[in-house]
Amino acid sequence: MTAPLTEDLLAIYDALHAAFGHQHWWPAKTAFETMVGAILTQNVSWTNAAQAVGNLETAGMLDPGLLSAADPGDIAPLIVPSRFYNQKAERVREFARVYVTDYRADPAVMAAVETGPLRERLLSIRGLGEETVDTILLYACGKPVFVVDAYTRRIFSRYGFLPEKVSYDRTQRLFSDHLPPDVGLFNDYHAQIVQLGKSFCRKAPLCDRCPIRAIRGSLRCVCAARV
Structure with a gap:
């Protein structure tokens, strides 16, 4: 019953x-785009975040390897529509570094990690809170996290x-x-x-x-x- x-x-x-x-969420072409979008939509509407994601894509920067090696000062101008763009540039770069280093920039490798340890690892990244991390877990990794x-x-x-x-x-x-x-x-x-x-x-x-x-x-x- x-x-x-x-x-x-x-x-x-x-x-x-x-x-x-x-x-039909999350509105993204790739798992990595979902991850970046989850960070950029903090404290702003998805419309603004989507503009910032589009700018990264147009500039050829929506790539984990490139973002992980980029200077935040080069990322920030591309994500201005997302607001707090200087802080978010640092967060995107740090997340990309972890994604490349820990998970080989492979969403399947990331999703294969047990939910608890993966959540704790992502929460350890400066600037990523519970809502952002859980969005990544659910929409990019297919984890049953509300x-x-x-x-x-x-x-x-x-x-x-x-x-x-x-x-x-x-x-x-x-x-x-x-x-x-x-x-x-x-x-x-x-x-x-x-x-x-x-x-x-x-x-x-x-x-x-x-x-x-x-x-x-x-x-x-x-x-x-x-x-």
């Missing part, structure tokens, strides 16, 4: 999928699954402890949450249009309750 919490989480995913359709962002915390605290101020780890456990460790599910679920957060569950929410507002009649957003 499926636990009630699992049923609710799956019902939310089904409602989001029905409303938005499959999101990615958490600000939208996740906002939506699931509003619906009473989590406290308003909650840690990354506790938020992640909500999904990893109650959903099957399915890469495809985790992939699209995170993308659906982002779409909901951008479209309806904003800082000033549009509760009357929320696709999950009436699931089973048992879920009720605290925002809607105030209306």
Whole structure:
């Protein structure tokens, strides 16, 4: 028998999928492009990050060997659209160095490493936080790791699954402890949450249009309750 919490989480995913359709994430041509994109999208929209990735590609620099040997001062002008470009240039170079040195610039070699040790190694790279690393693990390495962002915390605290101020780890456990460790599910679920957060569950929410507002009649957003 499926636990009630699992049923609710799956019902939310089904409602989001029905409303938005499959999101087909991550939008990249290669695993390495996904990795670099995950770093560049920190604290900025994907549109801006995609422009920066495109600049690297146009310049012939979207290559782990070239980036690992490049001066950050040569990377930074190419990634200006991603904001904080000086810091991100250093992070991209350091990540590329680890990717080349530890994993032979081969996504299959990287993905073959056990999830726990791989996550710890990537978290040891200066400037890479949990969301960035988990994005790489899920979308580039195909690891069943649920990615958490600000939208996740906002939506699931509003619906009473989590406290308003909650840690990354506790938020992640909500999904990893109650959903099957399915890469495809985790992939699209995170993308659906982002779409909901951008479209309806904003800082000033549009509760009357929320696709999950009436699931089973048992879920009720605290925002809607105030209306």
